[in-house]
Amino acid sequence: xxxxxxxxxxxxxxxxxxxxxxxxxxxxxxxxxxxxxxxxxxxxxxxxxxxxxxxxxxxxxxxxxxxxxxxxxxxxxxxxxxxxxxxxxxxxxxxxxxxxxxxxxxxxxxxxxxxxxxxxxxxxxxxxxxxxxx
Numbered sequence: 394x395x396x397x398x399x400x401x402x403x404x405x406x407x408x409x410x411x412x413x414x415x416x417x418x419x420x421x422x423x424x425x426x427x428x429x430x431x432x433x434x435x436x437x438x439x440x441x442x443x444x445x446x447x448x449x450x451x452x453x454x455x456x457x458x459x460x461x462x463x464x465x466x467x468x469x470x471x472x473x474x475x476x477x478x479x480x481x482x483x484x485x486x487x488x489x490x491x492x493x494x495x496x497x498x499x500x501x502x503x504x505x506x507x508x509x510x511x512x513x514x515x516x517x518x519x520x521x522x523x524x525x526x527x
Contacts, residue, residue: 412460420446420457474498481506 423445430436441447441455448458475481475488475495481504483489488499488506495506 412462416446416458416460475500477501477504480504
């Protein structure tokens with residue numbers, strides 16, 4: 394909240410989490426192990442996607458695994474809000490860019506990226522059905 398500009402928090406203002414540091418450390422350790430074995434004739438090199446900070450995508454290409462979990466706790470993620478005026482577009486909306494649904498904190502209410510109230514009501518009804526005392 395300290396870094397907020399006019400009360401608005403952007404995703405770029407969030408500090409990196411412990412999980413992303415761990416993934417970076419795994420990649421750096423893997424690279425150091427490769428260099429350490431560089432003078433061996435037939436080095437035994439494990440696959441980088443075997444828990445060393447990389448993963449295989451759908452096409453079989455190697456890509457960086459930035460995080461194993463969420464970038465921040467749900468409480469912090471709920472503070473992110475967009476300032477869209479007419480419509481939420483993937484190129485402009487900070488909620489969509491971060492893979493989040495728009496909330497009541499966002500400026501534009503009623504966009505297509507909003508959390509559906511019907512789904513929340515249905516979930517609440519299902520929760521209350523299991524709480525009955527028979």
